[in-house]
Amino acid sequence: MPSSSDSLLKLSRRIESITDSPTLAVEQEARELRQEGHSIISFGAGEPDFSTPDHIVAAAAEACSDAGMHHYSATAGLAELREAIVRKTKRDSGYVVESNQVLVTNGAKQAVYNAFAAICDPGDEVLIAAPYWPTFPEAVRLAGGQPVEVRADSSTGFKVSVEQLEDARTTRTKAVLFVSPSNPTGAVYSEDEVRWLGEWIAENNLWLITDEIYEHLVYDGCVAPSVPVVVPAITDRCIVINGVSKTYAMTGWRVGWMIGPTKIIKGATNLQSHSTSNVNNVAQRAALAAVEGDLAAVDEMRAAFDRRRGILYEGLNEIPGVSCILPQGAFYVFPSFEGILNRELAGRKLQSTLELASVLLKDAGVAIVPGEAFGLPGYARLSYALGEDKVAEGVRRIRTLLDG
Numbered sequence: 001m002p003s004s005s006d007s008l009l010k011l012s013r014r015i016e017s018i019t020d021s022p023t024l025a026v027e028q029e030a031r032e033l034r035q036e037g038h039s040i041i042s043f044g045a046g047e048p049d050f051s052t053p054d055h056i057v058a059a060a061a062e063a064c065s066d067a068g069m070h071h072y073s074a075t076a077g078l079a080e081l082r083e084a085i086v087r088k089t090k091r092d093s094g095y096v097v098e099s100n101q102v103l104v105t106n107g108a109k110q111a112v113y114n115a116f117a118a119i120c121d122p123g124d125e126v127l128i129a130a131p132y133w134p135t136f137p138e139a140v141r142l143a144g145g146q147p148v149e150v151r152a153d154s155s156t157g158f159k160v161s162v163e164q165l166e167d168a169r170t171t172r173t174k175a176v177l178f179v180s181p182s183n184p185t186g187a188v189y190s191e192d193e194v195r196w197l198g199e200w201i202a203e204n205n206l207w208l209i210t211d212e213i214y215e216h217l218v219y220d221g222c223v224a225p226s227v228p229v230v231v232p233a234i235t236d237r238c239i240v241i242n243g244v245s246k247t248y249a250m251t252g253w254r255v256g257w258m259i260g261p262t263k264i265i266k267g268a269t270n271l272q273s274h275s276t277s278n279v280n281n282v283a284q285r286a287a288l289a290a291v292e293g294d295l296a297a298v299d300e301m302r303a304a305f306d307r308r309r310g311i312l313y314e315g316l317n318e319i320p321g322v323s324c325i326l327p328q329g330a331f332y333v334f335p336s337f338e339g340i341l342n343r344e345l346a347g348r349k350l351q352s353t354l355e356l357a358s359v360l361l362k363d364a365g366v367a368i369v370p371g372e373a374f375g376l377p378g379y380a381r382l383s384y385a386l387g388e389d390k391v392a393e394g395v396r397r398i399r400t401l402l403d404g
């Protein structure tokens with residue numbers, strides 16, 4: 001029997017059931033090694049390596065001296081920001097909504113949390129394509145729901161089909177989580193694929209949570225259509241997640257939003273009113289300048305990311321046993337390392353990508369996030385949100401280690 005103080009110290013079952021963010025953990029480890037003086041090239045970051053554009057920072061500086069910004073504001077967000085998000089959404093994806101359908105959140109991450117909290121009851125199942133961004137299943141669990149993985153691999157460009165979703169559907173299925181361009185694979189669904197998905201959602205009376213945070217980071221002339229625009233029939237059962245983090249290099253400002261039917265937005269706003277209240281007003285004013293401005297900053301970032309994507313894709317494919325498909329969006333590649341596992345390499349056998357990531361960090365000073373973190377062992381995620389020289393040097397180090 002545990003003593004009473006032991007049982008007091010036990011965490012709740014809900015918190016016990018989740019793990020820390022593996023992607024943030026890799027970045028933290030790389031940071032610590034760097035502080036100890038090691039030369040580390042990190043492909044772990046899930047954020048642009050650019051600075052927030054000056055006009056956005058200036059808007060925040062101005063907001064700091066506005067006394068109106070020093071106090072609590074409406075939980076759902078500053079009215080002018082909610083209206084600007086409505087205009088931005090129409091401009092960028094063609095989705096037409098009203099400002100009472102928008103809730104401004106502390107980053108898109110809180111929007112994901114709020115969305116599942118608003119729709120999931122205990123036991124509700126949410127279909128999630130694997131490999132997935134680790135927050136998705138954890139947010140479902142925190143809401144009392146049950147994440148159900150639908151697995152894809154490189155043979156389908158990491159995309160799941162409607163047939164696979166149908167096979168995974170049960171009477172308890174409540175929602176599908178969709179993200180295109182995808183973290184961690186960079187996969188982008190075509191308009192036809194989006195239509196098939198939207199129609200299947202409508203037919204089966206499910207919710208769709210669609211994360212559009214990488215909407216502008218697409219390459220080779222590709223576009224990422226918004227599901228409720230392609231299939232308007234789902235607008236009353238669709239929650240769109242978005243934010244300024246990736247488009248404007250604003251990960252530290254913590255501004256995102258969710259768009260959905262007013263009843264859901266009202267419920268999520270109530271939840272937020274008892275947890276975090278309004279998002280920092282100064283950050284909201286920065287986000288306002290971002291979404292009201294043009295897309296010049298993201299155009300510049302996209303061009304740089306595109307060059308790095310090429311270096312990484314080609315460099316990885318030149319390493320025997322590594323194969324990588326060319327992703328069309330976001331800033332990640334998701335190569336397979338299956339060809340090097342369980343083979344003799346410099347006197348040792350690596351048995352998993354978890355082990356590979358650890359050896360790469362310790363022996364080659366390269367941080368990658370193993371596929372285990374995303375529900376697909378044998379692969380790994382490498383972010384190309386780092387300078388071209390570093391990308392090239394990182395690939396060289398991986399090659400040297402794997403060539404033994």
Ligand SMILES: Cc1ncc(COP(=O)(O)O)c(C=O)c1O
Pocket residue numbers: 046106107108109110133179182183211213243244245251254255256
């Ligand atoms: C798919 C996806 N959604 C949401 C987020 C979170 O964005 P934010 O920084 O706005 O919370 C991320 C961050 O990595 C992401 O990859």
